[in-house]
Amino acid sequence: MTQDSTDVEVGGSKLRKLRERGMDAATRAVPFKSTPDLTFFHPPSVYDFRERTEVFGPISDVIPSSPVFEMYPVGLTSIADYLEQNGYDVQIVNLANQMLSDPDYDAEAEIRRSRARYFGIDLHWLPHCHGAIEIARLVKKHHPDAPVIFGGLSSSYFHEELIEYDCVDYVVRGDSTEEPVLQLIDRLERGGDLQEVDNLVWKDDGEVVTNPMEFIPSQLDYVSLPSYEYVLRSVVKYGSLKKTLPYRNWLDDPMTLLLPNRGCARDCTFCGGSKSSYERTTGRTSPAFRSPEQLIRDVRDITAFSKGPIFVINDIRMGGPDYARSFLHLLEGADVDNQFIFELFGPADEELFELMDRATADYSLQLSIESHSEEVRKNVGKFASTNEAFERTLEYALDHGCNKIDVFFMIGLPHQTYEDAVGDVEYARHLLETIDDGRIAPFTAPLAPFLDPGSPGFENPEEHGYRRLCESLEDHREQLLQPSWKYMLSYETEWMNRDEIVDATYEAAFGMNEVKYEFDVIDEPTYEEVKTRLEKSQEVLEAVDEVVDLPEAERQERLAQLHEELGDFGEYSICGNEELTWNNDGFRNLFTLGKVGLRVLLRSAKRSRKSDVVAKTSSNTARR
Template identity: 25%
Template sequence: MHGRRVLSPVLLLGAGTGEATCGILYLAGYLRRSGIEAFVRLYDGDQTEDEVARSLEALVARVRPRLVGISLKWFHHIHRALLLARTLREIDPHIRIVVGGNTASYWWRELHAFDCFDHIVLGDGERPLLALCQGDPSPPNCVTRAPDGTPRRLPLEYVQGATNSEDIYYSHFDDIFLSHQDRHAFSGWVAPGKGCGENCLYCGGARGNQKAAFGRAKPFLRSEESVRRDHQEIAHRAWQFRYDFSGSSAEFLQGTWAGVDLSRHSCMYFLWGVARMELIDALAQTFEHVHMVLDIGCFSEQQRHEQMRRGLLKPCASDQQLLEIIDNCRRHKNLDIEVSGIAGLPFASAATLKEEVRLVERVMSLDCGVGYQRLEAQPGALVTEHPARFDMVTEARTFTEFLDYFERREPGEVTVPMLRFRDKALEAAVQRTSEHVEALEWKHSEAKRRVTINGRTRLRNTAPSTLRFKLGDWLGHHRVPAKVAQEQVTVVRSVDGTGLVCAPSVSPRRFTDPTLDQGEDGQILLTTLAAFERPTTVASAVAQLGAKVKLDPQSAREVIDHLVDGRFLQPA
């Protein structure tokens, strides 16, 4: 790099628990193809600050990163991003710490006040991050520190679009993960395009903020070839694919699937706007199973049309259009539908609340799922910035208010600041309706999943995947002591993605990890699954478990019920 100091290896983290963002996978592949040794930690299960510190110490010791990138896409990860950065600074003050993503781009001025961040990447991150790794003194899209400590914002020169994003695609999945567990946590998310052309009043990622933070005036589809490369890279490593971009067509997606066999994969598609049957047909004909989420904005047609009339909501289906789509989808036996909407949007009334309940009940009667949640406060969203315009109040609006909210949350708590109506009677009615719909949703979901069994019921092990790994390879050698690293674990996946990781030879007295079923517990689960390799009655399996692992009949039934609930065992 002409005498510049190259920062490699690089470690990329998501700021939240679970699978916080798949964007770091695109970044890692891009860096690898440019000669930078990049690694990711995709899944983060840490809850307490002590757990965070232990995990980061182990990761830093394993990777020895010169630069750590933290992806702060979602606003509810703001506190955790700061916790990660501060902890990394304590572990090794020489590591360069970079933060980027939608939320980092929106709140860059506030984040710059924290000395745990060396650089903030605004907008699209591939070229800016590579420039930082290569020692470029003027990396595009970056906020750096001037000698006096003041922010130095460099121009937003790198804005991805249809003609300059061909080099963005998944690659190096065999190199970037530090454990098989982390790679198996990948949800299969693929981005057919980027950006948004709508200005929904509740969304912090709407058109106006996209333009301000990313410099992107309108959404775009990525090149067909680059999306095809995504599919080629992950098809034999993932059991499902997820999409959530509205601009895709059947023709475009079929081109990206060319030459890739997806007939044994599942698909989850989050569809904004009015669904086109050509796209739904193509998904159902390509994948073994499809879960289609139809976003209709809200369940009250009157409220929905009022939002659209005012330019505050993306185009959404009418009730009649929605019901026609559901009816047309019945020809696909491998497709199920969830209808999604937000409760508590502006212009609610007693009449709109009744409309909501009627449509929810109608959708459920057609055996569709329902996704229903109250309006949350998102930074930069119109209704969050100006709640008084809609006769509402917000539980957080500024950076400090959001940060204070998330700092007060207990470990494992997942609440977010909400928007509520100033009129107390209306707010109470909206909340009652929300609780009523959530109860209906829970009852409907439980009824769909419930399998009634007795001693004569014949069940079969329907788990589509059973794999075996050494414990060190599964959890990562940075997390496992050498004395148990060679022990075998068995990883079982159910038809809907639920996982079991059984380590019967690893006693909790030697080593323990909360993601494992260890010792006797692991052996019981594997023995139960084995009992149903062929269709077997529950009574016969209970007898086998009594003989093989000394389980009493009641305990054996509880284990069988547990595996039925997880859809590892299903009626033969």
Template identity: 40%
Template sequence: MKSFDVVLLHAPSVYDFRRMDYVHYGPISDVIPSKPVFDMYPAGFFSLASYLEGRGFRVGIFNIAARMVSDQRFDPTRLLRGVDAKVFAIDLHWLVHAHGALELARIVKELKEVPVVLGGFSATYYWREILEGHPYVDAVVLGDTTEPCFHRLVEKVERGEVSRLDDVCNIAYRDSSGRIRYNGITFVPESLDDFAPNYEAVVKVMTRSGISNSLPWSGFLKHPITAVMTYRGCPFNCLGCGGSSFTYHAIFRRSKPGVKSPETLVREFREITERLKAPIFFVNDLQVLGRSFIEKLTRLLAEEKSDVEIFFEFFTPPPRDVLELYRKSGERVYLQISPESHDETVRINYGRSYTNSQLLHFVRAVKELSFERLDLYFMVGLPLQTEESVAGLGAFFEQLHREAAGILDAFVAPLAPFVDPGSPAFHMPSRYGYRILAKRLSEHRRLLLERKWQRMLNYETEWMDREAIARATYKAVLSLLDSKHKLGVVSDGYYREVRRSVLEAMSGAPPSIPDSKETLREEELYPKHSLLRYLTPKLVREIIVYKLRG
């Protein structure tokens, strides 16, 4: 029996997806590392584990979803029977886990007479429905930053004071009489420096839990990529985004970003690279924090003299002088931006307020400054889009490629499966050209059990119903794929394989290459090296030490 104070669990989107008949998941997870059952747990697992470990609690991480993906014979119930903890915590961050997270909570409660806690953005939004309809969930941790509040909750459990939670911040819970209580979201820090992960503690937790049990997602060892969360909050209002300014204000009570200092971000960067020589993604557009912040961070990164690939993302194209700062941050710097649509009218309407001319100038500057690569991400399912209009994506890519041949790539995926709860479009659909087909958590749980990905969508637009969104997605994919092949961005073999995959999907045939992304191949998304290239002596030593300590 493995014993912990706190166990963090990550569920698949649907439990148990392995027992379902064939499901056509389509391209819903094609442009992210995880599988279609979304087996990647939130980055908050690392910060929560670090915070609790630093205060003397013994933490375990068990990625149930990843184990189920990797091993058809894996029995989650058997694993849970062999794990003892004072608190089991399950993420319901992304709404796509609405089915799996709650089913896993039910299983845990049947096996263990201990508190079961949910947390994350979607749990925060649906806290009342969760507590009213799911008696096996004892509490929901609320908001975007919960480490001290969850720590206080665990202390209460340890002292046997679970009936006295009225002074615990950011929670809703069921008291001893069965009444539902809501303490509100009162902890919304502006500095996140105290909540950065400690990667020695992360290695300890993962080793103690078992590396195979605690991988961030099932394919992590094949295509590892790490992330540094730079801030929480956003000034933009992209219509379908549950991390929009509207949502942060209305749901999470955040009026300004919670920020990590450049020094803290570089410390995280250093702690990761000392252990794993994998690409590092700095999450969010640092332009939000101002030029001086970027200048300091990129200078400190340059002083690290690391040879790992560094990824930065942008919400709007930065000016050339800011790009010059980013270029100095490392030897191999990758950039990403999501124009969402090749039609600037669609883009601006959705919440990305820049023109094609601005994007073109940005692409040209990226090439001139010799960045390693620039990836563009487009989306289908936006207001004003039609089946016919999305087919112009390939020609637009060819126009941009003329300015940045050799470093430019692009990807397209549907807005899937959900318009996020709390987003502007979810709350005011008719204003923005949407029709929302599911509002309650229970309705989204039912959608996740559909057999075709387009039937999982919780929305339509005034211009396209769900079937039209699916057809438009495949048209956009083929348009872009044809242009990429024409320009030599993808090989003949890659082109034939992916085109066949897309045509099979359009015809409704099961994929001839199972367990694969439908509209691209994973190696196109991120740099790939042998596993030995990623490992460091420090990581190996720490794993051995913590394995021996148990």
């Protein structure tokens, strides 16, 4: 390991105490220092999306990001914070968001101006596979000697292919790469054997070396996840809020995240974050959790600057009933006035909602039921229960103070016929007729653009009724450049081909829009806006179908004409712009935001200057 290190046992877990890495700590936390050691660039899905004519369609309508997928993974903040706690300066630059928000923003100029010595690029969600490689090529163009490091679930899955690109020097595998990235930067800074870096894939004189996957932490309290303290510190340190914004419109509608765990106990057929996918890709056989006590500290960090909603990622019951009860009891004692949004992956009893009601001033639910068909759900793996049990869950929640319940259906599932997909609309009508008092909002969306590599459906397509149209990383990169979202789809099923998946998506979307308007879930302007966008979407897709087989020059000319006519087609084309927002009181105030960031930065600098040599706790190094 690193020089001057010692290992100690704490609570049955091994923690590595690292001494200062041969540098004066005081110079490593100077306020307003503007030159990072490592810069993370978050790429858009397709690098030159502003010049291209692709029709992205409804591939991101039910997430905060646009089709550019500008929201970066929260793990970037935990890695950045971890490195800064160990003496390195790290900056996150959200290229995707800036390219989306400012038509004149020059991403290549941003890359060229950077003075960092190391560059990291996330390839976590596969829709970034085109943009990530193109950004890496630009980094190498302007900084040919600077190491380029990739990480994320998709990087981990495709590491063998990814490392073969000339613009990629290192791939760090795993779902918790804070310590491996630190090990790598240490050795690049000070020299040392790269074979000792956990989870690393690298090239030794042109030969690919794959180090063992040994850093798989069994608990997550060793790291801030996500680290909003890092974000606030970074804003003051580098003088830019725009570069670190999580996604477009975040300042107007700031939602923060609480992440209880990494890994999953469920094995949903289509999901690259499923249990078997995590085991295959990251070596993780069971989820790792943050303690309830640490989650409450995370909540306090968030509420220091934000009054907006806090989204609790994943089902808190995954850690067991005692874990969920402990967290909710502690949250009740914290007396927080922010709204909370909880996910559930299966039916819940009345006790859970009693606890949520007592623990929060206001809470909502997001339930991805996927299908009204019990048989389809059984083959998917989520909410594999009766409709009666699901509806009883809704009633319990509404009886115990739940403010809003978003119910999501998906199109493109195993054993799902066309009739099943459009039948979700009638089930939504049933829910609104028999249960709702205005607090249930149904949504439908396609599984798009890709079937996740690593998922059971991707790995065993015949068993689950999928037909893969893409296999390699390069296949998926090329697929993103297809002229419409129909042609971007990387799969078909035994029950629906791509045309039928697209047709079912629009028929269900029209129907869901009608039902929500009929039951006053949405107002008339929203209804008319969504209806118009859906009609335009279908019109454009039909036009693309007519030109897709034309000779290349003629096709590009016609696609360019269509692109000129599209406007903002593809964004919220199957639901309204405001349908997936919650009551949001925003920041405490912008002065508070800046004050908190400055206080955090000065506290960090003061702490660093107290001694010339600082002992630093690295992490739980639970190993298999």
